[in-house]
Amino acid sequence: MQLFYNSDLTQTTENFSFDKEESRHIIKVLRKRDGDVLQVTNGKGLLFETKITLASDSKCTVEIVSCTHKAPSPYQLHLAVAPTKMNDRFEWFLEKATEIGIHEITPILCDRSERKVVNIERYEKIILSALKQSNELYLPKLNPAITFKEFVAQEKRNGLQLIAHCEETDKKTLKSVLKPNEDVTVLIGPEGDFSDKEIALALENDFQAVSLGNTRLRTETAAMVACHSVAFFNE
DSSP: OOEETTTTTTTOEEEEEOHHHHHHIIIIIOOOOOOOOEEEOOOOOOEEEEEEEEEEOOOOEEEEEEEEOOOOOSSSSSEEOOOOHHHHHHHHHHHHHHTTTOEEEEEEEEEEEEEOOHHHHHHHHHHHHHHHHHHSSBBBEEEOOOEEEHTTTTTHHHHHEEOOOSSSSSSSEEHHHHOOOOOEEEEEEEETTTOOHHHHHHHHHTTEEEESSSOOOOOOHHHHHHHHHHHTTOO
16 A cells, blocks of 8 residues: 555545645656545544545645544653764664654753754654555654753653663663553663763653663664564554
């Protein structure tokens, strides 16, 4: 199934037109014609079967044939991850985490972060592309970048609040603290890891320290291990 995206669609929508860029892709690249069927999601769990009524490469118009709803995940996974120095590594994480089934992502700026500026608009495009490629119906929420201190001081979230770091302190394994269908928030630090001050601050704000394994992982690898571990645990 090839999936398209339109955030404005609701269960009452009867027809709509794709924007110029998407219309050109559908008609010129994919060579779709009047009467062809397209699968479209709004990124909120709805899957629409549509039929092309106007095959124009500047304004492809379709009518809604049917609409089905996919139930949301019984748990929510939120990863707060420090952007990597090499931007392509963080973008790789965004793509793969979307394919696996992450629900929310927040870039966090830490004491040892080497990247302090992020391109949220580009990140959103990468996430959307991964959504369509993986035929997922829920678009992950991407939050603006925020400092570590601001993030941990936010109102307490439901479920587990975890910080994964490399310091030799008392930590449990991620697997040992997970519970089925429980919301999880995990903090993943920069290449130089979280500072001692940040770890202490997280613990003061009810985060639990966890280990992601016996080896030292890159930031994007650690984020992927956490993402896949939680998803796999809840299958």
